Amino acid sequence: DVKVTQSSRYLVKRTGEKVFLECVQDMDHENMFWYRQDPGLGLRLIYFSYDVKMKEKGDIPEGYSVSREKKERFSLILESASTNQTSMYLCATRQGAGLAEAFFGQGTRLTVV
Amino acid sequence: GQQVMQIPQYQHVQEGEDFTTYCNSSTTLSNIQWYKQRPGGHPVFLIQLVKSGEVKKQKRLTFQFGEAKKNSSLHITATQTTDVGTYFCAGPTSGTYKYIFGTGTRLKVLA
Numbered sequence: 068d069v070k071v072t073q074s075s076r077y078l079v080k081r082t083g084e085k086v087f088l089e090c091v092q093d094m095d096h097e098n099m100f101w102y103r104q105d106p107g108l109g110l111r112l113i114y115f116s117y118d119v120k121m122k123e124k125g126d127i128p129e130g131y132s133v134s135r136e137k138k139e140r141f142s143l144i145l146e147s148a149s150t151n152q153t154s155m156y157l158c159a160t161r162q163g164a165g166l167a168e169a170f171f172g173q174g175t176r177l178t179v180v
Numbered sequence: 181g182q183q184v185m186q187i188p189q190y191q192h193v194q195e196g197e198d199f200t201t202y203c204n205s206s207t208t209l210s211n212i213q214w215y216k217q218r219p220g221g222h223p224v225f226l227i228q229l230v231k232s233g234e235v236k237k238q239k240r241l242t243f244q245f246g247e248a249k250k251n252s253s254l255h256i257t258a259t260q261t262t263d264v265g266t267y268f269c270a271g272p273t274s275g276t277y278k279y280i281f282g283t284g285t286r287l288k289v290l291a
Contacts, residue, residue, distance in 0.1 A: 098277050107189055109268065109283035110223070117277040125278065126181060157222060164277045166211055168225035169270070 069094050073158050073172035080179050086145040088175050090158030097162065099141035100125075100169070101133065104155040116141055117164075148179045182207045182273050184282040192288045199259050201285035203252045203269035210274055212245055212252045215281075217266045223281075259289045 074089035090099065098117050102110040102125075112125030114133040122133050130152060134142045145152055158172040183206045193199050203212070211230045215223035227236055229245035229252060236243045242255045252269055269282040 098279070100279060102281070107283070109186070110270075110281035112278065112280055115278060123276075123278070126280070159223075159279075161277075161279060164272055166228060166230065168213060168228065169215075169223075169279060171222040171224075174222050 069170050071158060071160055071170050071172040073156075073175050075175050076173060078175055078177045080145075080148050080177065082149060082179055084145075084148050084179075086148050086177065086179075088143040088145075088156055088158075088177070090141045090143070090172055092139055092141075092160045092170070094160060094162070094170065095138065096160040096170075097138070098160060098164070099135065100159040100161070101131075101141070101143045102157045102159065103127070104157055104174075110157065113143065148177075150179050153177060153179045182280060184269060184271065184280055186267075186269060186282040186285050188285055189283065190286045190288070192290060193259050195261060195289050195291050196258050199256045199263070199287055201254050201267050201287075203254075203282050205250050205271065208249050208274070209252075209271040210249075212249075212269055212271045214243060214252075214254055215268045215270060217268065217284075219265060221265075223268055256287075259287070261289050261291055263287060264289050 070093045100115040101113045116122045116135040132144045156175045159169040161169045213228045214226040217223045234245045240257045266284045266286045
């Protein structure tokens with residue numbers, strides 16, 4: 068079975084803290100993605116990676132960075148958490164760029180207080 | 181940049197009524213995929229459409245890809261309470277690995 072695992076289901080952090088969200092996949096997929104989900108805004112792409120150490124900005128990268136040192140792991144970093152980053156964060160993987168479907172982790176509900 | 185909008189944002193229907201959500205892209209899509217997210221869950225792949233004008237069916241669900249490959253629709257016939265959730269369309273941006281989702285339509289079915 069395909070598995071995408073996010074390190075935490077729920078997280079509460081203080082404003083200004085550095086926050087790490089981890090995502091691990093066991094499918095050997097090249098592409099990994101971080102989205103945030105907010106009511107009425109759908110899934111917005113933060114960053115994606117198409118290979119180890121390769122990354123590209125998505126549509127809303129401000130305030131975030133990412134790291135992909137190994138193929139199976141893609142980390143999202145909030146350098147200095149702010150309350151407007153309170154959201155549901157979803158990691159996804161996808162094989163290639165063509166017709167492949169995306170597989171999602173269970174999501175991390177982050178609250179910044 | 182490319183934007184993918186879905187309408188309506190929310191829809192409440194009585195069980196047994198039909199439901200349709202529309203997906204509109206600002207640019208041409210090479211293919212389009214549909215996902216369903218149950219309350220408290222994560223998006224799960226439903227189907228993919230590739231050809232202009234393509235129509236696919238999955239039991240009570242009918243998916244259509246527009247002739248210009250810039251829009252798509254999902255129609256559910258005779259909704260059931262198990263259809264509750266948020267439906268997203270998604271597609272790759274041509275020439276890149278970027279993969280974006282629509283704004284989603286949240287369906288509530290009243291028994």
